[in-house]
Amino acid sequence: MKSITSSSNEFYKELVQLTKNKKHKDMIFFEGEDLVKEADSKGILKYVIINQEDNAYNPTKIPNILLSQNLYRNLASFKSLPKMMGIAKITLATKLEGDLIYLDGVQDPGNVGTIIRTALALNYKGIILSPDSAYPFSSKVIQSSKGAIFKLPIMIKTIQEFENLKDYDLIGTLLNGEPLNEAQRNGKQIILVFGNEGHGIREEVQQLLNKAYLIPMNEIDSLNVGIAAGIFMYIFRRKKWKSNKKKTYLKLKLNE
Numbered sequence: 001m002k003s004i005t006s007s008s009n010e011f012y013k014e015l016v017q018l019t020k021n022k023k024h025k026d027m028i029f030f031e032g033e034d035l036v037k038e039a040d041s042k043g044i045l046k047y048v049i050i051n052q053e054d055n056a057y058n059p060t061k062i063p064n065i066l067l068s069q070n071l072y073r074n075l076a077s078f079k080s081l082p083k084m085m086g087i088a089k090i091t092l093a094t095k096l097e098g099d100l101i102y103l104d105g106v107q108d109p110g111n112v113g114t115i116i117r118t119a120l121a122l123n124y125k126g127i128i129l130s131p132d133s134a135y136p137f138s139s140k141v142i143q144s145s146k147g148a149i150f151k152l153p154i155m156i157k158t159i160q161e162f163e164n165l166k167d168y169d170l171i172g173t174l175l176n177g178e179p180l181n182e183a184q185r186n187g188k189q190i191i192l193v194f195g196n197e198g199h200g201i202r203e204e205v206q207q208l209l210n211k212a213y214l215i216p217m218n219e220i221d222s223l224n225v226g227i228a229a230g231i232f233m234y235i236f237r238r239k240k241w242k243s244n245k246k247k248t249y250l251k252l253k254l255n256e
Contacts, residue, residue: 003052003066012071015049018087019075019139028090028137031076036060036086038147049075049085056083077139090137093153098125099189100168101233102159104205105196106225109134113144114226115194120148122237128155128162128191159193159205169210171236172201173228175221177212183235190236194229 004012018029027046030039039045040060049065050056051072058064073081101119106112112134116127129136136154159165169186172193193209195201206212215223215231222228 002063004071005052005068007071007074011065012067015065015075015087019077026089026091028088028139028142029075029085030088030139030142031078031082031085032143033059033083035142035147035150036084038150039086039088042150044088044090044150045086046089047087049087051081051084054081054083058084088150093126093155096126096128096153096155096162097164097189099236100124100126100128100191101229102128102130102162102170102191102193103133104130104159104193104201105199106133106194108197108225109138109140110144111197111224111226112136113141113146113149115229116141116145116152116154117148118226118230118233120152122233124152124192124233124237126153126155128157128159130158131156159191159208162191165191165208170208171232172206172209172212173214173232174201174206174209174212175214177214180213180215180232180235183211183213185236192229192232192236194225194232197225 002011015029018027036045036048037059040062045060045062047065048058048060048062049067050058051069052066053069075085076082101115101124103112103115106115116136119127127136134141136149142149167189168191169188170191170193173195193201193205215228217223
């Protein structure tokens, strides 16, 4: 257990840098007991940071770092102080399989976190982020993902650099695409592509798409990318569920 009361402490200086630097080696900082528990359950939690004056209970077996109230408050990003904070070690994925999501320049941390959370809920197998997307392990992305970031493989590279691209259908969201209610799956794995909040999917990525769809809307031409992504992810997951159900039914019929 380490107790820190001075801002000149070298370990504390490292903590401060970790909260400010979005790409600090392979260590990440986050706030909240729920996220601490999630990180611990995945075996990546390295330190639990606790406000010395609150004397909070640490639900893990990971070492405590006790901070004086003013130092603890300096690290926190919310007016209401969290019960605890955490430091975890993360590793980016080097290989992905199954239905995936590609974020092409999505820069708002809240949108990135929301999309990661929804992708996990709908059983997508990983997220690829272009290098100019919001850094997935920033505190705001971790918070908005509600811990999903610890459970879903994350890769940072352009879609052109993705090694198994030929094995996938790339499906994007474009204003000149076909209506989403007419969407089809051809049996291949898919990568759903979502573009930048202001400019959409960049031209060179559009050229790689196998299919493009739009969400039919009334009196407005676009949605927040996090909302649009959720709709797309559900539609294509539902179509896979239907496909799997049909195959199971046929198999049962043949076995009768």
